[in-house]
Amino acid sequence: MRTAFGAEFDVVECYLNTPTVGVPPVHVADAVEEFVRNWRTGELRAADFDAVVDETREAFGRLVGVPGERVAVGSAASQLVGLVAQGVPDGCRVLVAEGEFTSVSFPFAAQADRGVKITEVPLRDVPGAVAEHDLVAVSVVQSAGGAVLDVEALRAAAETAEVPVLLDVTQAAGWMPLRLDWADWVVGAGYKWLLAPRGAAWLAVHPRAADRTRPVAASWYAGDDRWNSIYGLPLRLADGARRFDVSPAWPAFAGAAPALSYLASLDLEAVRAHGVALADRLRVAVDLPAQASPIVALSAPRAVERLSEAGVVASARAGRARVGFHIHNTGADVDRVVRALG
Incomplete structure (x- = not known):
């Protein structure tokens, strides 16, 4: 369980695939589960x-x-x-x-x-x-x-x-x-x-x-x-x-x-700064220029396979591995990517 920006996230370690599918805060997942319960019992209107x-x-x-x-x-x-x-x-x-x-x-x-x-x-x-x-x-x-x-x-x-x-x-x-x-x-x-x-x-x-x-x-x-x-x-x-x-x-x-x-309800400038700072930390480590974006495309040899072997959840897009840093991510996630890519 991770806590960030006032919410809890029941997310696996090193989930960096938000550009593909975002992970909801616990209270959001709870709301969907409540919908299913009400649907199941016929209480929906x-x-x-x-x-x-x-x-x-x-x-x-x-x-x-x-x-x-x-x-x-x-x-x-x-x-x-x-x-x-x-x-x-x-x-x-x-x-x-x-x-x-x-x-x-x-x-x-x-x-x-x-x-x-x-x-x-x-x-x-x-x-x-x-x-x-x-x-x-x-x-x-x-x-x-x-x-x-x-x-x-x-x-x-x-x-x-x-x-x-x-x-x-x-x-x-x-x-x-x-x-x-x-x-x-x-x-x-x-x-x-x-x-x-x-x-x-x-x-x-x-x-x-x-x-x-x-x-x-x-x-x-x-x-x-x-x-x-x-x-x-x-x-x-x-x-x-x-x-x-x-x-x-x-x-x-x-x-x-x-x-x-x-x-x-959040300060989106703080959200932006958090994600971009993590992405820029990764870019510096792999010799990529800053981009003012929390999304990073990585073209290292076998990047997708190496990230997967290291337990990093990422995606493959346009011939590169793609990672994204959102509010629940931390510097430890960056470090794992860097280690995975050598």
Whole structure:
């Protein structure tokens, strides 16, 4: 058991795989277990989950610097990005980062039959290429190696060129302080740094972008009066971001509500400093440059196998071993990685 930032984590030694799957605090796992008990005994009431889901909207909004009323709920980042991709005009020119996580790029690439064209450029070149495109879709922190987008440079370029921006915060929200109320869309999945179960995701929609977002997965849950939108026509969707809701997976949101509320209560600058300091300590030991990110990609020979043999839980991404340091990690975890890699 580890204690960090006011929470307990029943986590195995040297778990460095948060960029793949986050480990929940004990109280979050307890909330999911309580859901299962209530489900098992028939004590669940569907309407009771409306407040739980709305709690996650507010918490996600606080974590990314966006008003909670702008936030829609879903199950996966790609599903929510698809609402944006379906709404782009025929022939739209979309700019993405080279090697971008495909949950960001594939929904737009799937629109090729409408003439939608995707251009990839190195992450550092994204701000400079904005004016030549009709939309930018990019992760704030890249999944494969933890590279961090120059958000302010992108904002300046997008505002000057009047080009809409979609930002994926799946590898950023939960450890990085964010203020993204200027972006047209902000999407994030909950099962990594947000320490929630898989199956919960959010999309913040700026009011100016609402008409360019298509509720292609509309259901009763997106109805203006949810519990009176279950049967029959006409279409009657909510006016705000709720019109883009996908009916939530209740077990996931049972854990997401306490997980996001917990993270939103923390000093995220302290969380950022903690994770980045551990990552930089590792980078110094293996002769890598600082990156202002808690994610480190390691290309040492047989890195994945050597880490696994040493009891380090990591992942393989883009031909390298990838580790990530979150709030429950310590300097001892860094030391074990260094020993494993010699």
